[in-house]
Amino acid sequence: MSFIKRVSRDQVLLLPDCLDDYVDENNKVRFIDEFVNGLDLSECGFTYPKERLDGRGRPAYDPADLLKLFIYGYSYGIRSGRKLERACKVNLEVIWLMGKLKPDFKTICDFRRINRNAFKKASAQFTLLCNKLKLISGDFIAVDGTSIKAVNNISKSWTKNKLNSALKKYEKEVEKYLGQLEELDEAPSPNREEKQNKLKSSLVKNQEKSQELKKLKQKLDTTDKNSICYNDPESRPLKKGRKSTVGYNVQHAVDDKNYLIIAAEVTSESCDLGSLYPTIKAASDVIKEVKGANLLADKGYFSNEDIKACEDDGYQSYIPEKGCPMEGKGFYGKPEFIYNEYNNTYTCPAGQILQKYQNKKKDCKTYWIYKSPEACVNCSRKDKCTNSKSRSIQRWEHEHVLENVRERMKAKPNIMKRRSAIVEHPFGTIKRHILTGGYNMIGIESAQAETSLAQLTYNLNRVLNIVNFSEIMSFLKGRKSFWQKHVQNHLLMSSYINTKAIKMLIRQKNQVNSLIILV
Secondary structure, three states: OOOOOOOOOOOOOOOOOOHHHHOOOOOHHHHHHHHHHOOOHHHHOOOOOOOOOOOOOOOOOOHHHHHHHHHHHHHOOOOOHHHHHHHHHHOHHHHHHHOOOOOOHHHHHHHHHHOOOOHHHHHHHHHHHHHHOOOOOOOEEEEEEEEEEOOOOHHHEEEHHHHHHHHHHHHHHHHHHHHHHHHHHHOOOOOHHHHHHHHHHHHHHHHHHHHHHHHHHHHHHOOOOOEEEOOOOOOEEEEEOOEEEEEEEEEEEEEOOOOOEEEEEEEOOOOOOOOHHHHHHHHHHHOHHHOOOEEEOOHHHOOHHHHHHHHHOOOEEEOOOOOOHHHHOOOOOHHHOEEEOOOOEEEOOOOOEEEEEEEEEEOOEEEEEEEOHHHHHOOOOHHHHOOOOOOEEEEEOOHHHHHHHHHHHHHOOOHHHHHHHHHHHHHHHHHHHHOOOOOOOOOHHHHHHHHHHHHHHHHHHHHHHHOOHHHHHHHHOOHHHHHHHHHHHHHHOHHHOOHHHHHHHHHHHHHHHHHHHHO
C-alpha cells in the first residue's frame, strides 16, 4: 500500500519558504496584528521601555508585540507565561505574529503585571470598534454576575463562623487526648510508652493549630472584614447554590444583538445586590449610546437605590421582585393591596381603606406606614392577612419607581428567558475556554486585567464569526494600502528568489497597480 511521502528532514532547500506563506489570508492573527497596530498604546496606559542613556544593554520588547501575544494566547486559553514562551518557538501563527521574537516567560509575565491597568482600556477600544461596525444595538442590555476562582483554596480561606467551628473542633480533640493520657497513667499497658508518645505528638499538633487559629481570629476581629484568605487576601469566599469557591464576583453587561460584552467589572462583593448601577454605568462610559436602553437583570439585583439610579439615567428596568415574606407565610402579599395615588391610601383585599399612619426611616430611606387597626378587628379575612392585631403596609418614598418596574414585568412575563439567553452565553464561553480553572494572578487589579483580556478575546472571536473577514480588515485599513504592503513584503524577499519568481512578482505588482488605479 502506498502512502503520501514526506519531505526528508536533511533535504537542503535552495529557496527558503516565506514566513508569510504559512499564515492564511483569513487567519485571526492578521486581524490581531492590524488591530493592535492601530491602537495608541500610550493613551491606553501601556508603558514604553526606556533604553539606557549610555546606549549599552539589550533593547526592550515593544509593548505592541507582547500585547498581540497575550490577545492570541487568551483567545486560545493559553495564559501561562511558560506556555506562551514555548508558543513563540513552535507555533507558526505566533512566530508570524511576533516576527520571530522569542521573549522569555519572565518578560511575558512582567509585562502583564506591570500593565495590568492598561488592558481594560485596550478592551474598551475593541468594544468601540464593535460599535462602529454597528454590531451593538443598545436596545436590551443584560447584566449578571458570576464567581471566578482566585489563586486560592477553600481550605486556606477563613470566615468567622468557620474559625469558631474549627476552634471548637480542635479544643475537643485536645480534651480527648488529655483524657486518653490520664487513662494510660491510671491503667498501665504493655505499650504504654509508645501510646503516650503518639498521644503527646497529636496533642501538640492540635494545640499548635488551636493557637494559630486563635491568633487568626484576633486578627480578623481587628478588621472590618468577614473573611481572611491566605494566598489572595483581596479574594472572598463566594457561594452560589451548593457550590462554594474563593474568588471574585465578575459583573458583565452584554448587548442582545450579537451577545457582545460591553463592560466587565470585577468586585469582591459576595452577592450581586448593589452592583447593577455601577455595571451599567461602566458600560455607558464606554459606549454612550447605551443610555436609555432596556435593562435586564435577575431578582438578585432588586435594590431600591440601584433601580432608582438607573431609572433617573433613563434606563427601562426589567427586574423581578423578590418574594414577599408574608406570602411565604401563606398570607396576602403586598401586590394584593391596591394603592390609590389620589387619596394616598391603600385598599386591602377585603375592601377596607388603610390610611397613612406614620413615617419611618431605615437605612437612610424614608418609608410611610399605612394601617387601619379598627378595620382589622372584625375583618372576615384576617386569618388570610396576618396573625397580628392588624396589618400594616410599608411604602417607600419613591415607590412609584418600583411600581413602574412591576408593571413592565407584568406586560412581558417571559422577558427573563431572554435575559438568560443573552448573558449566560458569554459566561459559559469565558469560564470554559478562556479563564479555565480561574485566575492566574493575585489581587483584584490583576483579576480585572485578566477579565478585560477575556472580554477582549471573547468579543474578538464573536466578531470574526459574525463579520466577513475581508470586510472587517477593509475597515481597519484601506484596500489600497493593504495591496501595496502585500507587494512590498514580497519584493523584500527578492534576494532569495530566482529570476523567474522575480518576473512573476513584477507582473503581480503591475496587476495590483492597475487594480489600485481602478479603485
